[in-house]
Amino acid sequence: MQTSLRKEKEFEISPDFIPFHKAWFGPEEENEILDTLRSGWITTGPKTKKFEEDFKNYCQAKHCVALNSCTAALHLAYAALGVGPGDEVITTPMTFAATANVAVHLGAKPVFADIMPETLNIHPAEIEKKLTAKTRVITAVHYVGQPCKMDEISEIARSKGVAVVEDAAHATEAVYKGRKIGSISDMTAFSFYATKNITCGEGGALCVNRDDLIDKIRILGLHGMSKDAWKRYSKDEFKHYEILYPGYKYNMFDIQASLVMHQLKKVEQFWELRKRYVDKYNEAFKDIEQIKTLKIMPDVKHSYHLYTALLKTEMLKCTRDEFLSELQKLNIGVSVHFIALHLHPFYRDAYGYKRGDFPNAEYASDRVISLPLFPRMNDKDVEYVISAVAHLIKKYKK
Ligand SMILES: Cc1ncc(COP(=O)(O)O)c(C=O)c1O
Structure with missing residues (x-):
């Protein structure tokens, strides 16, 4: 028996830390980065443009603009729609x-609508209750990678003449009723942050x-400079640019594109691996009454970005946070997605939101735990996490 292993009563602690996430790059990304560095052109250029084309095709969208974050994408989406002071943007807490x-940055008010308890996605009926003459946008966030009820949301928006933006930071691979996320609404924002499905x-x-918005979005994303200003150092032609709006500096550049263009080629392979681990977690937790797993709707392709479940703390002698600390002591990286936004000091103080406003979101916010999920982990890692969770449930159940 290994003496290096720490032991907790009846549980052998893994000597290796299983992180919450670990990105996976190969020689393809390494070679592409080197090629970019050696080319002498590292900011927005041919590789960013190629990635835009590839991602547009992957998402079956009309247009795609590659940017430096999903936050930038959301900001540009609202700005292009003309969101401003006095407007309201409805979204999930x-x-x-x-x-x-980003709605606040533009002077608009974020108006929250409660969620559906089974999926933790925004509830269309709750959106309807929050519509006012000031509503400009409904933003559907595909929680942990499961598409929201887009037919219902699109219909509500259409009947009121408001725009729909999708926050698909978690939902790169997702499909709703046969339609790829990115192809459905006016605009959809994606993230390639360090922990995302491709990064x-x-x-x-x-x-x-929207053909009528694409030029404005490209211009707003690069200082407000007139079209194709990113080509201004190319050998094609000399051209002055003009400033058409006070824009932002949100462009993706070729070093980023060198990585994400190859990640995109592996997107489905990564998805298959994550799905396998999610199935394992769900199968193991289905008979543990202290854990509520999230429902996967039959008409979607879930992107399995995060493995998030609810800990029924009313059936336990510990809090959610104590449970997470214990998991960390067992060498497992964990996270919480999310503490409901209306409970954060800024949103509470600026808009008067309070506990009690969104009961379903609060129930979830107090109980969600996210466990490691990334393609580079293996079956043994998942089995270890499952056994650690089962061990703690046994230790703390009432
Ligand atoms: C739901 C959601 N929206 C937006 C973002 C922002 O993404 P980014 O870090 O790429 O700006 C995140 C990041 O984690 C997210 O989880």
Whole structure:
């Protein structure tokens, strides 16, 4: 028996830390980066443009703009729609701050609508209750990679003449009723942040299906400079640029594109591996009454970005956070997605949101745990995490 292993009563602790996430790059990314460095052109250029084309085709969107984050994509989407002071943007409280922060930057008010308890996605009926004459946008966030009820949301938006933006930071591979996420709404924002399904450290893209907005989005994303200003150092022609709007500096550059263009080629292979681990987690947890797994709807392709489940703390002698600390002591990386946004000090103080406003989101916010899920882990890692969770449930059950 290995003496290096720490032992907790009846549980052998893994000597190796299983991280929450680990990115996976191969020789393809390494060679492409070297090629970019050696080319002498490292900012936005041919590789970014190639990635835009590849991602547009993958998402079956009309247009795609490669950017330096999903936050930038969301900001540009709202800005291009003319969101401004006095406007309201309806979204879920179970999201990352960026979804709502960028509306605040433009002077608009984020209005939250409660979620469905089975999937933790925004509830269309709750959206309807929040519509006012000031609503400009409904932002659907595909929680942990499962598409929202887009037919219902699109219909509500259409009947009220408001735009739909999708926050698909978690949902690169997702499909809703046979339609690829990115091809459905006016605009869809994607993330290639370090922990995302495909990554370049920091990065994002905005898929756009509105011909009337695409030029404005490209211009706004690069200082407000007139079209194709990124080509201004090429040998083709000398051209002055003009500033058409006070834009932002949101362009993806070729070093990022060198990574993410190869990640995109592996996207389905990575997905298969994550699905296999999600199935294993779900199978193991289905008979543990203290854990509620999230429902996967029959009419979607889930992108399995995160493995998130609810810990029924009412059946345990510990809090969610204590449970997570214990998992960390057992050498497992964990996370929480998310503490509901309306409970954060800024949203509470600036808009008067309070506990009690969104009961389903609060129930979830108090109980969600996210366990390691990434293609580079293996069956043994998943089995270890499962056994650690089962061990702690046994230790703390009432
Ligand atoms: C739901 C959601 N939206 C937006 C973002 C922002 O993505 P980025 O870091 O690429 O700006 C994240 C990041 O984790 C997210 O989880």
